[in-house]
Amino acid sequence: MQQPPPSEITSKASSEAPASLRYKSFISKNADVNPRTLVLGSPQHYLCLTDSLQRTFSRKVYYDNLQTIIDQISETPDDKRSPAVNTDNWYAAIDFNIRKPHFIILHHTAQSSVEQALFTFSVRKKSETSTHYVISRDGKVYQMLNDYIRSYHAGAGKWGNVSDMNSCSLGIEIDNDGEKDQFTSVQMNALIKLLAYLKQKYSVPTGNIIGHSDFAPVRKNDPSVLFPWSQLASAGFGYWYDISNLKQPPPNFNPLLALRVIGYDISVPENAIIGFKHHFIQNNASKILNDYEKKIIYNIMLKYE
Ligand SMILES: [Zn+2]
Structure with missing residues (x-):
């Protein structure tokens, strides 16, 4: 050359x-x-x-x-020998940048105020928990970690084939007691503004904006059943069903496999149904699917194909 x-x-x-x-x-x-x-x-x-x-x-x-991370990503086979790569075979490629988040996971804080949530994420705890963003009831957006940093917000669970969700997602905590608190309109407007920015910046697919309870049903129930997912879907974030156009699924329709197509982990079928109902039915704790709910699953599944 x-x-x-x-x-x-x-x-x-x-x-x-x-x-x-x-x-x-x-x-x-x-x-x-x-x-x-x-x-x-x-x-x-x-x-x-x-x-x-x-x-x-x-x-x-x-x-x-942050400095520890910088040191880690600066390692080359010269610094730390992989048993699979011979140091003599280390050749530097020159075109690269940093991996981007591919999912956005929504949570509720289950705390009494945004100040309490900010405190919780600022202090050492027995189990490590963190988040990228917190949105207060009055629509203020706080950022707590750079988007490229892996936060401890999702924990154990599965969505599609993703089990280490923390490695590929951003966490947004919404200030809400997780019980009777409504999500305020200023808070939703702030969330939609933030999602618009993040979705575009990191090319996050519409269906990859989900709740913590979708990823870890039973273990987690956030955001609560009061969360307005349909409003979010109308704005282009996450999917919701077409209530006026629910078609009868074909005779060989398998709702469990359809939940798997959407992303739910069906290794324990009951848990997948609980996760689906928490998100899309929002007022039905039964673990049995009725015909109307099967129509909803069919409708949503078609959006994921
Ligand atoms: Zn959560």
């Missing part, structure tokens, strides 16, 4: 410090507030604690963890 003349060879030396040294300080609006003067468990109390955590702990841990 012919060498380019030296004048055409450019190098871009980075003058930036490593991520761990670039950690941004947190400017709290509540720096002067003494948490002891606040009602225990109130939003103001959680906000004060969270601001203090962000200042002293969480941001530093975030950038330290």
Whole structure:
């Protein structure tokens, strides 16, 4: 191969410090507030604690963890020998970038306020949980992790052939008690705005926007049955059935296999039915499918084919 003349060879030396040294300080609006003067468990109390955590702990841990990831993805066969690859066979390819999220999983926080949720994700816990985004009841969107980072939001479960959902998805936590709380219209508008941005940016397929309960039925029930999935589908995120055009499925229709086509794990059939009903029926806890529900499954399945 012919060498380019030296004048055409450019190098871009980075003058930036490593991520761990670039950690941004947190400017709290509540720096002067003494948490002891606040009602225990109130939003103001959680906000004060969270601001203090962000200042002293969480941001530093975030950038330290980031540096670990940078070190990990910088490894080559020279650094860490794979039993399958001979170091002599390491040749650098030059065209690449970072893998993108391919699913978006929606959750409810099951907490009493967005301040409590932000606190929960800022502090060390027995079991690690995190999220990329939190949307408050008044429609404020908080980001807690860069989109390219693997968050601990989905845990064990299966959708299609995906079992490690954390590795390929973004998590969005919606501030809601998970019981009687309605999802507010400002909150839904904020969610739709965020989904529009993320879906387009990462080319997320419409059907890959699902609930935590779809991925892990029985173990998880979020977002709650009050979540307006049909409104979300009308905006282009996730699928919903055509209520005015439900056709009779063919005689050989197998609803369980159809649930599998949609994405549900049917290894325990009852669980797949529970997950489907939580999302699409929203008011029926029975584990038996009636004819109307079979029509719905057939209708949705056709959207996935
Ligand atoms: Zn969840």
